[in-house]
Every structure is written in C-alpha cells, then in structure tokens.
Amino acid sequence: MTHTPNSPLAARRFTRRAATGFLILLIIPAGLLAYFWYSAWHISHVNDQRKQAALASIVDQARHATNDTTHALNASSATDANTLTGAIWQHTHAPLITYDASGRTFTATVFQSAAYNEEVLLPGGGPVTVNRCYTFTSSRGTSASWTTTMTEQNEQVCRPGQTIDRRVTLAKERIRNMAAAQLTRADVTQALDPAHQQDTYVVKDTARDGQTATISILVRAQGDVSATAAQCYQFTRHLDTNNAERAATSIPISTC
Missing domain, CATH: 3.30.1300 (Pantoate--beta-alanine Ligase; Chain: A,domain 2)
Incomplete structure (x- = not known):
C-alpha cells in the first residue's frame, strides 16, 4: 500500500523537516549573535588592558621624574633659582615652573600623555591618547635636603x-x-x-x-x-x- 502526499505520515515528515529547518534558521543568527557578543567583549577587554597599561606608563614616568628631580636638586650645589629651575625642567619637562621664595618651593606643572592602539569590531580604530596632569612640588626643608612630591590634578590645571x-x-x-x-x-x-x-x-x-x-x-x-x-x-x-x-x-x- 502506497502513501499519498496527503497521508498523515507525509504530513508528519514535512512537519519534522520544517521544524528542523526553522531550528537551523534560529541557530545561525543565535550563533552569530554569540560570536559578535564575545568579540565585542574580548575587544573591550583588550582595549581596557591597553588603556590601563598606558596609564601605568604615565604614572611610572611621573614617579621617575619625581625621584630624578629630587636626586638632581640634592646633587647640585647651586642656590640660585634660575639654575634650580633648569634642573627641575631637565627631569620634568614642565613648561610652567613657579618659585615661591618665602617657602623655598618650586612647583612644576606638566601634562603627560601616552598612546595605545584601540581595536574595534568594524574597520577603523587606531591610536588613542590618554592624558594626566601632574604637579611636582620641590621644597627644601630645614635639613637642607630637597624633597619632591607629585600630585595628580584636574586637566584644567595644566591648560x-x-x-x-x-x-x-x-x-x-x-x-x-x-x-x-x-x-x-x-x-x-x-x-x-x-x-x-x-x-x-x-x-x-x-x-x-x-x-x-x-x-x-x-x-x-x-x-x-x-x-x-x-x-x-x-x-x-x-x-x-x-x-x-x-x-x-x-x-x-x-x-x-
């Protein structure tokens, strides 16, 4: 006995095939969505790591400037403000260095930057710059030795x-x-x-x-x-x- 196209068995086969095809149609976009979600998460994670590394390099640079400035001032026998200003500039590269004669204090203000390569899902991306503003305060205490401290400031301070x-x-x-x-x-x-x-x-x-x-x-x-x-x-x-x-x-x- 043969089954006609309109038999219940044929209908069930058609239903199963249709369900399988529909399931495949659902799986494909779901898989693509999961792929793009993971890619976006991974790129964001990588970019965050690169940004943090760039910021860490700025902090490291500022700390070195602090230590090098202190050593240079203590190693110098100069007492005039012009020479000491030059010594501070050599290690901080600050374009603005003020001197308070009453407190025997120099304040150097400098804008420091670092770049990292940002990844994106779509074509584009490229270098991104992160910035920090610091003041380096060098003062001479009663012991005649110099100390330098760094303080992070709002970027407006460096303008x-x-x-x-x-x-x-x-x-x-x-x-x-x-x-x-x-x-x-x-x-x-x-x-x-x-x-x-x-x-x-x-x-x-x-x-x-x-x-x-x-x-x-x-x-x-x-x-x-x-x-x-x-x-x-x-x-x-x-x-x-x-x-x-x-x-x-x-x-x-x-x-x-």
Missing part, C-alpha cells in the same frame, strides 16, 4: 602650561628663522607679535657672546597682563649664516 609650551615652540621657530643682525629686542618683539595685537610675549633682554645670541622672554598663557600663568624663558640661537646650523633652544628660568 596654561600647555598654552605656554605651544607659544615657546612658535617663538623658537621664529627666532630660528631670523637673520643674525635681527636678533635685537625690537626685531624679536616684532617677529613674535607683528600685528602688535597681543601681549603674550615680552622680550626682556638680548645678548651676544661670540657666535651665540641669548634672548630672555616672558611668555604668558593669556594676553591679559593680570594673568598669573607666565613663565620666563631663555632662548639660545647660534649665529651661523648656514640655515641648517640655526639651531634654537629654550629653557625656563625663574626670572628675566
């Missing part, structure tokens, strides 16, 4: 120093491109503020010694002369006529 750092970089470039005969107080002032619309650079002094010119400039974070964020810098320019030899350097000093 003035960042602005000063950018302006110092611009000043170095303009001084480097000036002819040797133009390295006078008036000409440097003109080069730094050709429109005479700002008061962020105040050229205090220029001097020459052989083939070297030194220029002392007060660099302000803001044009407002009442702004407290300002740093004196000493710029040094070699006077060689060869463009390639016109190296310009800068270092913060306490007064100018």
Whole structure:
C-alpha cells in the first residue's frame, strides 16, 4: 500500500523537516549573535588592558621624574633659582615652573600623555591618547635636603602650561628663522607679535657672546597682563649664516 502526499505520515515528515529547518534558521543568527557578543567583549577587554597599561606608563614616568628631580636638586650645589629651575625642567619637562621664595618651593606643572592602539569590531580604530596632569612640588626643608612630591590634578590645571609650551615652540621657530643682525629686542618683539595685537610675549633682554645670541622672554598663557600663568624663558640661537646650523633652544628660568 502506497502513501499519498496527503497521508498523515507525509504530513508528519514535512512537519519534522520544517521544524528542523526553522531550528537551523534560529541557530545561525543565535550563533552569530554569540560570536559578535564575545568579540565585542574580548575587544573591550583588550582595549581596557591597553588603556590601563598606558596609564601605568604615565604614572611610572611621573614617579621617575619625581625621584630624578629630587636626586638632581640634592646633587647640585647651586642656590640660585634660575639654575634650580633648569634642573627641575631637565627631569620634568614642565613648561610652567613657579618659585615661591618665602617657602623655598618650586612647583612644576606638566601634562603627560601616552598612546595605545584601540581595536574595534568594524574597520577603523587606531591610536588613542590618554592624558594626566601632574604637579611636582620641590621644597627644601630645614635639613637642607630637597624633597619632591607629585600630585595628580584636574586637566584644567595644566591648560596654561600647555598654552605656554605651544607659544615657546612658535617663538623658537621664529627666532630660528631670523637673520643674525635681527636678533635685537625690537626685531624679536616684532617677529613674535607683528600685528602688535597681543601681549603674550615680552622680550626682556638680548645678548651676544661670540657666535651665540641669548634672548630672555616672558611668555604668558593669556594676553591679559593680570594673568598669573607666565613663565620666563631663555632662548639660545647660534649665529651661523648656514640655515641648517640655526639651531634654537629654550629653557625656563625663574626670572628675566
């Protein structure tokens, strides 16, 4: 006896096949969903590890700066604020270093960054930068020895120093491109503020010694002369006529 297409057995077979096909259709997207969920979790985990490693490198760098600054100050026989400011800058690279003569305390403010490569599910990603703001406070106690402590600050605390750092970089470039005969107080002032619309650079002094010119400039974070964020810098320019030899350097000093 043969079964017709409309027999109960054929119907049951069709139902089982349909159920199996439907189950497969459910399993495929569920598997894809589980794969994407795991991939997203894994990428997030990897990115978090990389971010934490970048932050740890910033902290490690800050700790080294703290220790190296303390050792440099204690190893130095200098007592003048300009030399000590230079020693602090060499190890912190802080663009803004203030000195409180009454408390014999230097405070260096620096913005430190580290980058890590971020992964993403879709094409893209790439380097991501994490930042931290620190102040390094160096003080000399009654024992005549220096101690330096670091304190993490809100990023806003470092904004003035960042602005000063950018302006110092611009000043170095303009001084480097000036002819040797133009390295006078008036000409440097003109080069730094050709429109005479700002008061962020105040050229205090220029001097020459052989083939070297030194220029002392007060660099302000803001044009407002009442702004407290300002740093004196000493710029040094070699006077060689060869463009390639016109190296310009800068270092913060306490007064100018």
